[in-house]
Amino acid sequence: MGNILKEITNSATALAKGFSITFKTMLRPTVTENYPHQPPTFEDRYRGLHVLRRDENGLEKCVACFLCAAACPSNCIYIEAAENTAAHRISAAERYAKVYNIDYNRCIFCGYCVEACPCDAITHGHGFEISAYDTNALIYRKEQLLEPLPASAKK
Ligand code: SF4
Ligand code: SF4
Structure with a gap:
């Protein structure tokens, strides 16, 4: 009991x-x-799609130093450098990235590229909707990664 x-x-x-x-x-x-x-909603430090940054004058911050590509463990960053000229200035330095591709088929969003960049030219944004049926569509070009021109530089 x-x-x-x-x-x-x-x-x-x-x-x-x-x-x-x-x-x-x-x-x-x-x-x-x-x-x-x-x-x-995302935390501030969420690692989404990359953003290539511009300076306050609208010039691209990337100076094509290749440090991000060297730091990438997945080997998914492809850059082609070109020289700036007085008539055709893209970045404030000697060189700029004529081609800057990130292959999101391979990227593991580790953030090493962001840490390696001496110019804060590449950061993670909050973009995440990148699913695609075609793997070619996951190779993002500079034009897709570059942040828009600031209003002050549009004149
Ligand atoms: S987040 Fe990592 S894997 Fe992706 S591009 Fe940057 S270094 Fe490479
Ligand atoms: S994003 Fe930064 S590290 Fe990569 S090439 Fe441009 S300046 Fe160099």
């Missing part, structure tokens, strides 16, 4: 414990994202 009573008490305690967690969770705010109907 004593054993049965002990078992009933233990079961009731376990049930009460379980339900207390259920009720506590029911009262917490909902954290489910309503994607795709609403844009998801």
Whole structure:
């Protein structure tokens, strides 16, 4: 008889414990994202699609030093450098990246390229919708990665 009573008490305690967690969770705010109907929220340091940055004059910050490509463990950055001229100035330095591709078939979003860049020319943005049926579509060109011209440089 004593054993049965002990078992009933233990079961009731376990049930009460379980339900207390259920009720506590029911009262917490909902954290489910309503994607795709609403844009998801990201932490500031989320590593999404890369962004090639411009300076305050609208010039490209990338100086084609290849350090990001050298740091990339997936070998997915392809750069072709070219010289700036007085008539055709793309970056504030001697050279600029004429071609800058990132192959998102291979990128593991490790952030090494961002850390390696001495000019803060490449950062991670919050873009993430990159699924594609064609792997060629996952090779992003400079034109897709470059941030838009600032309003002050559009004149
Ligand atoms: S995030 Fe990593 S894998 Fe992707 S391009 Fe940069 S260094 Fe390469
Ligand atoms: S993004 Fe930065 S590290 Fe990469 S080539 Fe341009 S300046 Fe050099």
